Amino acid sequence: MRKHLCISLRLAAVLAASGVVDASRAEGPDLAGPAFETLTTAGPGPSGRITLLAVDRIEISPAESPPRAFATTELVHLSREAATSTGEGAYVVLPEGDRVVRALVGSATDAKVEVQALALGKASMPLDAVLGLVLNPPSDPDAFDLLVRRLRTEARTSEVVWLANGDRVAGSFLGMDDRVVRLQVQGAARELARDGVTAVGFDPALVSYPKPAGPYLEIGMLDGSRLGLVEVKLERGRVSGATRFGVRIDVPLADVVRVAPRTPTVAYLSELPVEAKSYVPYFDLVRPFQADASVEDRPLLLNGKTYDRGIGTSSRTLLAFKIQPGDLRFQATVGVDERAGALGSVVFRVLTDGKVRYASPSLTYRDAPVAVDVDLEGVKHLILATEFGERGDVRDLADWVEARIIRRP
The missing domain is CATH 2.30.30.100 (SH3 type barrels.)
Structure with a gap:
């Protein structure tokens, strides 16, 4: 009990220093704000300060060019590099x-x-x-x-x-x-x-956690928290909104590291049904694919960065998805999970209606993650293939990070 009390007291001090229990944090906001990188459904967008934030529209102000407004249906996410940690508590x-x-x-x-x-x-x-x-x-x-x-x-x-x-x-x-x-x-x-x-x-x-009826924003925080928000607005350097469970929040924009609009134009494969799957292991060990985790059931980790969404597979795995009318593109970042170590070696392939549309070289965890973007117009089926690299399937921890379908608005 004494240990628990000491940890609680230390954490209370940290929270006070962070502004959770001290209203003075709200005074004198940093109006300049941090710079965010923008990823649109068409590719990388401008970097700059967020000057308007709402569930249907976000405005970015680059340092040396006029502000640019985006409908949230045009965006995958906005993010910035910042060290996050769960810490104590x-x-x-x-x-x-x-x-x-x-x-x-x-x-x-x-x-x-x-x-x-x-x-x-x-x-x-x-x-x-x-x-x-x-x-x-x-x-x-x-x-x-x-x-x-x-x-x-x-x-x-x-x-x-x-x-x-x-x-x-x-x-x-x-x-x-x-x-x-x-x-x-x-x-x-x-x-x-x-x-x-x-x-x-x-x-x-x-458990009851209904999705909002319309678009909403997932807000990632410096401390590692993530919450879905509606009724979002940005005023005087602070972000406010209502969570999916009805509690209102008000935090400094400086504490936000990621904004991901959830609209019908971006559909993550980890949330969609798999129409068919096939496993052909090099030896006898079958490792089923995992949604939003590596094949070892750990957080997806590429090049020192963890990701919330994606699909974890191992060689040789085939996953088939049915494509709907209005589906425009398949996008993902692929790479070998950092926990694979030196032995992991994987080839990633994307097929549409039986035709190979993308094939990576043999990748290891030392290789930089690769962005994949494949046209889906007129396609009926999408297949993600994780193939053997240079050393069988030893430590073949393959991550399809943020694998998504871009749909017509």
Whole structure:
């Protein structure tokens, strides 16, 4: 308990310094703002300051040219290079890749949980929007990644509590305070010491995280948080909006590192059904493809940068997708995951209706990621092929980062 209290006090000091608990952060905003790089549906766009931000329109002001406005249907994302880290604190796992990190998680009932973080300030979050809470994150990065992925993808029919000693307890979540987590287990109430609880996973069948009816913006933060926002506006260097779970936020633009419009013109393959798949391993080990993760179920990692979206495969894998009327282009960034090490070697191929439209050389993790852009007009089927490189399929961790279809507005 003393260790937990010390961590909480240190984190509170960090949050205060970041402006979460100190309203003085709102005074004297940096009107110049950081510069963002723009990726449009047609390719790289201008770099500059964001001077207008809304769910349907974004304006960029380059340093030496007039401002340029884009409809969000023209954009894939805006981003800037900045070091992000989860750091100390709890981790709130939300559906579809959203999350709140470096958080102070307070008390909870079976309906809501109190959270304080850079991305939210102080907020009461509806519990039915939450997939999981990592209350005491593992210090080992591999163990942490595995735990978060499990909270996101594991099929659970009840709440599950992961304990620090490796045990799991299944039951119905009743609530928690700063001392205990309360569950109903086989009809009896049970209290678990909170400082011995690593994480709580909630029943996915009870989670409600509806998509907004119209376009919205995914906002990535310096601390690693990501939230989908509607009713977005930019005023005096601050971004405000309403989250998908109904809590309003107000943060400095200087704390934003990525803006990804979610409109009908950009469809990520990791969110679309796979019409057919085929695995032909070099030996006997079949490694199924993973959505929004590497084939080893870790975050996608190319050239030192992690990505939220994409498809992880291994040689030899074929994935077929049905193309719809109005689908214009297939785009992705491909490369060998950095965790593959020196042995991984992969060839990426893109086929449309049986014809090869793109083929990479044999790539390793040392090679720079490659941008792929293939015309889909008149096409019925798209096939992504991960082929053997120079050394069989040893450590062939192939990442199709941000694999997407560009559709007609």
